[in-house]
Amino acid sequence: MQEISIEVESLYKDHLAQIQRRYEKALESCQSSGVLIPSGSLKYAFLDDHSYPFKVNPHFKTWLPVEDNDESFILMRPGEKPLLLFNQPEDYWHQPASDPDDFWVEEWEIQSIRSLIDASNRIGDPRSLVFVGEETDLAREWGIGQINPQTFLSEVHYGRANKTDYELACLQIANNIAVQGHRAAEEAFRLGCSEFEIQHRYLAAIAHREKESPYSAIVGLNEHCAILHYQHYDRQAPTTTYSLLIDAGANKNGYAADITRTYATGNGLFRDLINAMNKQQLAIIDEIQPGLNYADLHEKMHLRLAGVLRDFQIVDMEEADMVESNLTFTFLPHGLGHLLGLQTHDVAGLQQSPRGDEKAAPEKYPALRLTRTIENRQVFTIEPGLYFIPMLLNKLRQSAHASQVNWQLIEELVPCGGIRIEDNIAMLEGRPINLTRNAFDG
Numbered sequence: 485m486q487e488i489s490i491e492v493e494s495l496y497k498d499h500l501a502q503i504q505r506r507y508e509k510a511l512e513s514c515q516s517s518g519v520l521i522p523s524g525s526l527k528y529a530f531l532d533d534h535s536y537p538f539k540v541n542p543h544f545k546t547w548l549p550v551e552d553n554d555e556s557f558i559l560m561r562p563g564e565k566p567l568l569l570f571n572q573p574e575d576y577w578h579q580p581a582s583d584p585d586d587f588w589v590e591e592w593e594i595q596s597i598r599s600l601i602d603a604s605n606r607i608g609d610p611r612s613l614v615f616v617g618e619e620t621d622l623a624r625e626w627g628i629g630q631i632n633p634q635t636f637l638s639e640v641h642y643g644r645a646n647k648t649d650y651e652l653a654c655l656q657i658a659n660n661i662a663v664q665g666h667r668a669a670e671e672a673f674r675l676g677c678s679e680f681e682i683q684h685r686y687l688a689a690i691a692h693r694e695k696e697s698p699y700s701a702i703v704g705l706n707e708h709c710a711i712l713h714y715q716h717y718d719r720q721a722p723t724t725t726y727s728l729l730i731d732a733g734a735n736k737n738g739y740a741a742d743i744t745r746t747y748a749t750g751n752g753l754f755r756d757l758i759n760a761m762n763k764q765q766l767a768i769i770d771e772i773q774p775g776l777n778y779a780d781l782h783e784k785m786h787l788r789l790a791g792v793l794r795d796f797q798i799v800d801m802e803e804a805d806m807v808e809s810n811l812t813f814t815f816l817p818h819g820l821g822h823l824l825g826l827q828t829h830d831v832a833g834l835q836q837s838p839r840g841d842e843k844a845a846p847e848k849y850p851a852l853r854l855t856r857t858i859e860n861r862q863v864f865t866i867e868p869g870l871y872f873i874p875m876l877l878n879k880l881r882q883s884a885h886a887s888q889v890n891w892q893l894i895e896e897l898v899p900c901g902g903i904r905i906e907d908n909i910a911m912l913e914g915r916p917i918n919l920t921r922n923a924f925d926g
């Protein structure tokens with residue numbers, strides 16, 4: 485087990501310097517003197533004066549761990565200390581943000597603003613700036629020179645996969661937090677709790693509000709495990725519980741953990757399958773090395789899955805033929821994984837260079853979100869699955885290969901739904917570091 489330093493505070497200064505270099509380099513192509521990044525604005529429900537939960541601009545939280553203050557701005561000019569225009573409106577309906585005093589403040593010039601007008605008065609000549617944010621009407625109104633220029637975004641997004649030590653630390657801590665939740669969830673499952681109860685115990689264990697989680701947790705019991713993005717939490721536990729699939733994360737300074745575990749009650753075929761998939765997941769992680777294309781890794785996983793289907797006599801066919809004929813797609817219709825960081829499905833998974841050229845997912849596997857070559861300092865997930873999805877099984881039943889499938893076993897497994905095991909992997913010094921297993925073993 486290789487450790488990742490989790491001393492975020494001491495690593496921040498170097499992180500900030502690297503981020504500044506990345507954005508400065510992107511600016512070179514734009515002939516601009518600086519970049520303006522809004523934290524974002526509140527969005528309101530139709531005909532309502534209540535806003536949706538605030539989600540900060542990921543470009544903003546690249547620079548500093550402030551995720552809860554809308555209408556703030558970062559102004560970065562090459563060679564200068566970055567400027568934070570920190571929103572502190574006069575407001576007796578809400579509690580305005582207090583003066584920042586966290587570990588990062590020393591590296592910043594911080595000015596308090598009371599309003600958007602206040603902000604616009606402090607940015608200098610707007611024509612010389614690049615704007616990176618969603619509030620494009622505002623940027624036009626202010627007369628900003630370039631709004632979300634693609635060359636700039638491509639350069640910065642490509643670089644985002646190259647994690648700093650600070651980011652690796654945040655991602656390891658996010659994993660450590662999420663694992664506390666996963667332990668509580670397993671315990672709740674063993675007690676026979678409902679999906680709703682499991683979700684609440686998870687959140688209590690990680691001490692997150694639901695909106696602080698990087699994504700809505702997937703908590704499925706029994707056949708719900710077969711719904712890839714199952715979005716409900718049943719308040720009633722099933723009469724008999726067979727299985728739990730929980731895909732749930734945590735957030736540290738804006739960085740996401742994204743972890744999935746599957747559990748079974750009792751000893752039996754489904755539990756043996758979970759153990760087999762766990763073995764294959766660890767084995768594919770062992771194969772990871774720099775220079776390998778992630779799409780090839782995805783294909784290798786299909787071959788391993790075919791091996792499991794054959795070993796358990798679920799399908800009677802040569803492994804290579806199962807992959808070739810795309811039969812394995814029935815059991816694993818999603819990608820092996822994705823980049824992870826400031827966003828759960830981090831940007832630029834298909835991008836092949838800072839210029840923005842993309843490599844599409846293979847035609848056979850359209851859901852694959854990552855086709856980059858694996859390099860040091862990338863962080864991505866490895867999340868193979870094995871599902872019994874009635875809709876896809878029905879198609880298989882009508883295909884030429886139907887007679888090679890053991891339908892009796894499938895019928896036995898459908899009530900268990902399916903399996904996914906997802907770990908977060910950091911590439912460091914040529915080796916995959918498993919942030920998730922570090923957390924479970926720690």
Ligand SMILES: [Mn+2]
Nearest residue numbers: 742865867906
């Ligand atoms: Mn994932």
